[in-house]
Amino acid sequence: MSRRTSVDYDWDESDVRVRANKKGSRPRTRQRPDYDDAVTGRVVTVDRGRYTAVVAEDTQDERLVTAVRAKSLRRTPIVAGDMVGLVGDTSGAPDTLARLVMLQERSTLLRRSADDTDPVERVVVANADQLVIVVAAADPTPRTGFIDRSLAAAYDAGIEPLLCITKTDLSDPTWLIEHYRELDLTVLTSAGQVQAAGGVHTAQDSPTPESAQTDDSLPLEPGMVETLREHLDGKVSTMLGHSGVGKSTLVNALTGADRATGGVNAVTGRGRHTSSSALALRVPDTGPGTWIIDTPGVRSFGLAHVDPDRIVESFDDLGEAIAQCPKGCTHGADAPGCALDAWVEQGKAGAAGAARLESLRRLLGSGRDDELSEKLLGS
């Protein structure tokens, strides 16, 4: 049952010595003849040094393979979403263990540092196309600081952001939607609204497919789940949000998996997932390649690893003013000639301009106050 799939990827072994080889144009797999028969897998979760990958995705031979990392990769972080090469017993049969020997080059890499002063950068998720930032309209109170830093991290990683506002039955999220009106950001609310590129549209009421039938006791409106499903279709998305905002509720409604109780059977066919590590899940009623990666452990987004210029670029709604700043402008409150204050005072950045500028300055500063208050609030 160990049918091989051919390896025709551009492997990044994260092995600098191999990559630095003069014959750089030669396919790297040739330099590793041992691995010619490696099968490709998508890492769905990592738990205590064990990597679970789905192999032969969307074929009859699709299976979950558990693997341990080869010695040569022991210093390389490998995370959910990574595409890897596996050798050895890749049958996926119970109690078998394969060897993870290669790491494919990533299209994107979402990273964070524990806080803005922590130089240690952590890899969160690989190959995500989209970052779904989940906040609640209330309980817990949404903080734009968290959204803004998530946006900066997404922008830096080249990942498309999407803002999802849950619990709109508890509080009116209009102020939050207004806050991002001038930014080209799609906003979904649990009332089923979509804001794209500055306009608010009511989402089409689509019927809930059988497999996604939500429990009557769930406070979610089907409109949001279905609109979100459409936005996830064909993409690898990762979901991020503070505890209690309703991520599990959303993921469960989307996938039918019961994350809280550790059951992933509906998605992977077998196995239990009880750790708090990131987990990639299939999304029913979507096309091939649709995955959602839940990151329960990630609650704050230190930006120590992000170039300040990239942070500035994530404030696209202030971009026109920034273009008028003197060269090398730090955009700080006391930066000489900074065009931002006048721009905002003239109302050119919209009603939320002042708050957006404040947020930019906070992120460009140490940002510690914001991060600290998030921690103090028990996020």
Ligand SMILES: Nc1nc2c(ncn2[C@@H]2O[C@H](COP(=O)(O)OP(=O)(O)OP(=O)(O)O)[C@@H](O)[C@H]2O)c(=O)[nH]1
């Ligand atoms: N009123 C209301 N409650 C909701 C909504 N969505 C989720 N909840 C409730 O909010 C609580 C927290 O939801 P979870 O889905 O567990 O939140 P989470 O983000 O996964 O939280 P962690 O598992 O701690 O990361 C639960 O009691 C849900 O029933 C909503 O749209 N409206």
Ligand SMILES: [Zn+2]
């Ligand atoms: Zn400036």
